[in-house]
Amino acid sequence: MPSFTVFKGSKEGKPVKATTTKPDELTGDKCLIKITASGLCYTDIHYKTADMALGHEGVGVVEAVGPDVKQLKKGDRIGWGYQHDNCGLCKLCLTGQEVYCPERAMYGYADLDQGSFGSHAVWREAFLFKLPDELTDAEAAPLMCGGATVWSALTSYNTKPTETVGILGVGGLGHLAIQFCAKFGCRVVVLSGSDRKKDEAMRLGAHEFVATKGKDKLEVSQKLDRLLVTTSAQPDWAQLTAIMSPGSTIHPLSVSGGNFTFPYGFLIEQGITVQGSVVAPRQIHKDMLTFAARNGIKPVIQEFPMTEEGIQDAIDKLEKGEVHFRAVLKPQL
Ligand SMILES: NC(=O)c1ccc[n+]([C@@H]2O[C@H](COP(=O)([O-])OP(=O)(O)OC[C@H]3O[C@@H](n4cnc5c(N)ncnc54)[C@H](OP(=O)(O)O)[C@@H]3O)[C@@H](O)[C@H]2O)c1
Ligand SMILES: [Zn+2]
Ligand SMILES: [Zn+2]
Numbered sequence: 001m002p003s004f005t006v007f008k009g010s011k012e013g014k015p016v017k018a019t020t021t022k023p024d025e026l027t028g029d030k031c032l033i034k035i036t037a038s039g040l041c042y043t044d045i046h047y048k049t050a051d052m053a054l055g056h057e058g059v060g061v062v063e064a065v066g067p068d069v070k071q072l073k074k075g076d077r078i079g080w081g082y083q084h085d086n087c088g089l090c091k092l093c094l095t096g097q098e099v100y101c102p103e104r105a106m107y108g109y110a111d112l113d114q115g116s117f118g119s120h121a122v123w124r125e126a127f128l129f130k131l132p133d134e135l136t137d138a139e140a141a142p143l144m145c146g147g148a149t150v151w152s153a154l155t156s157y158n159t160k161p162t163e164t165v166g167i168l169g170v171g172g173l174g175h176l177a178i179q180f181c182a183k184f185g186c187r188v189v190v191l192s193g194s195d196r197k198k199d200e201a202m203r204l205g206a207h208e209f210v211a212t213k214g215k216d217k218l219e220v221s222q223k224l225d226r227l228l229v230t231t232s233a234q235p236d237w238a239q240l241t242a243i244m245s246p247g248s249t250i251h252p253l254s255v256s257g258g259n260f261t262f263p264y265g266f267l268i269e270q271g272i273t274v275q276g277s278v279v280a281p282r283q284i285h286k287d288m289l290t291f292a293a294r295n296g297i298k299p300v301i302q303e304f305p306m307t308e309e310g311i312q313d314a315i316d317k318l319e320k321g322e323v324h325f326r327a328v329l330k331p332q333l
Contacts, residue, residue: 004120006053013048015311020113022122026066029125033060038116039142040314040327042232043255056082056107057144058116059137069125078128081144082107082279098281132293142299142326150177151288152280153228153251161185166224169231170197175325177228178204183295189220218243237262249273299326306331
């Protein structure tokens with residue numbers, strides 16, 4: 001009987017160790033995974049007070065496979081992300097938009113008994129991704145949500161390499177978006193609260209860097225064709241209109257409550273597209289791993305132990321904006 005450790009949220013917002021027990025036999029295409037690394041995404045912060053297992057940037061090794069598993073075998077290195085299942089039959093599933101399937105099983109509201117903070121998990125083979133050799137377990141973990149999300153926003157909506165693309169917020173998502181956009185051939189403009197992250201943003205591939213705090217009016221040397229918003233809170237949308245080209249696209253990616261409030265006249269008169277996006281369909285996710293491996297794209301990571309204290313420390317640092325640039329939890333051997 002697979003019984004394993006998970007780390008759950010709690011009313012006080014502290015990670016607590018617990019045990020999950022799964023049925024004796026692995027059924028269908030389920031695989032038992034031994035977790036070797038997990039990223040900490042800002043979305044985990046939204047669930048830290050929930051009674052559920054935390055973590056959705058998982059990496060591990062296949063330990064056992066169910067009777068219908070076709071490709072994976074014991075010992076394979078795999079990763080998984082935010083989505084664990086969908087119906088596989090609806091129009092959205094059949095047209096590559098499975099992340100919007102009405103029956104999607106996603107972090108936060110399905111499979112609450114297991115996550116990527118823990119010792120093991122049991123997932124369907126169909127939702128696991130084989131990892132390229134070029135990436136270590138710790139490097140692959142942040143790609144499972146953060147990397148997949150920005151890559152999908154960038155590649156699912158016809159971005160051209162000739163575009164000037166803005167990245168707002170240099171955190172887990174943002175620092176990967178800079179690298180993907182730069183390797184894609186785009187001109188990359190990074191907008192960050194202060195100058196603190198300038199050198200690193202330029203090293204990762206930015207062509208221009210703008211510090212936003214305290215500025216009434218934003219200025220860039222060339223207006224943006226596209227903007228990926230990767231801040232952990234919604235930005236001042238009205239302020240951003242000054243740097244958007246006519247006909248440009250804004251991708252709000254931040255998870256945030258409240259409404260989207262945007263200057264209506266600007267939207268109409270300048271023909272602006274607002275395109276939301278959530279994580280990545282599986283083929284896009286696979287393409288992202290291939291592209292990252294081929295182009296040497298790797299997250300900048302800070303490792304923490306996969307213990308109650310280690311997770312708490314990583315959460316505290318993420319909330320204070322002190323993580324450089326993605327926290328990765330590693331089980332203690
Ligand atoms: N759409 C999706 O599918 C999806 C997937 C994953 C994550 N998300 C969401 O994407 C957002 C970013 O996640 P992340 O893991 O990259 O977070 P993160 O590592 O904390 O990065 C967010 C960045 O936003 C800026 N920031 C911090 N506090 C802020 C505030 N109060 N107001 C405005 N900006 C602030 C900081 O960048 P600077 O210092 O450069 O200003 C920070 O590094 C979160 O809201 C997360 O929930 C969405
Ligand atoms: Zn479906
Ligand atoms: Zn995430």
